[in-house]
Amino acid sequence: MLRFSGSSVVAALLIAVVFGAFFFCEYLIYFPTILKCAWPKLSHARGGPAVRAMVLSDTHLLGAVGGHWFDKLRREWQMERAFQTALWLLKPEIVFILGDIFDEGKWSSQKHWEDDVRRFHRMFRHSTDTELVVLVGNHDIGFHYEMDWFKLQRFEKVFNASSTRIVTKKGVNFRPFVRSRCVKRTDVTTPACCFVPQHYPLYRVSDASCTGQDAAPPEERHLLFREKYDVLSKEASQRLLQWFKPRLVLSGHTHSGCEVLHDKRYPEVSVPSFSWRNRNNPSFILASVSPGGYSLSKCFLPEESTVIGVYCSAGACLLLLLLAHCLWMKGLLQLSLCLLGKHKSL
16 A cells, blocks of 8 residues: 655645646636637628638747847747637638737848748748738838838748738738838729728827727827827828728737727727737737628737736745645654653653
């Protein structure tokens, strides 16, 4: 018959607590969270079946210059697990990533660029049943005063992200918009009823009207946006609306969520960052889109504060177990010394 000492039991409990906390926080936690999400239903699904589109933004894979190795490892693991879990549970037909794929693409060397691209393809791997559409952001090729054709063509070659590309799925036209400096009027022969995913938001004064748990913090919402830096210029925004007449604009860049109605007829949804490095509660958009309508829902990922809380609770349990074991050992020692003293007195 096997007998286990108190030390063995405590060691087994310590290992169970450590492994359980690690497994839950680094793998299991994504499943119950994403299982709460569901594809929105179209109230009027005219014109054929709906396309299931998943939209995320601002992944900001850290580079070789400013990225600490542990921060890089941690954030990339989180995004990889979240993305792969979402693909497995939700099975989108098309995924859009709205730019700022990399954090240092605007100045990375060719060697570092190739390493970043390799890590991106590993993290965001997908089956042939899912189409991945990647847009360019300012961190990928630089702001308008930093970019050059080499950086732009380097990005376009890897991700097939040309300024004239139109993606059509089940009769639904998606017109990715690159940036106003790169797009000419002759490039915008766009089918009607298009959806426009892009990196930069259309012009708005600030995020003052934005609400919701993924909106910018209250102290930041009234900060004025700079044209051509935080948002597109007013002129470029008006031209885009006149040329495309979009049914919906999806944008990123600000790392926070927002819903805006331009000219009382063109809706825009800003998608928050997908990285825990940029916010405590990352999220992505689920869109059911048909030629006759669309419906959106938001899917939140586990909050970083929840993960930290679980690890802190596990640490407290470890300390309590160690303390209880030490007190138990101290009690055994005192009892042994007492018994030994009585034995000698006899």
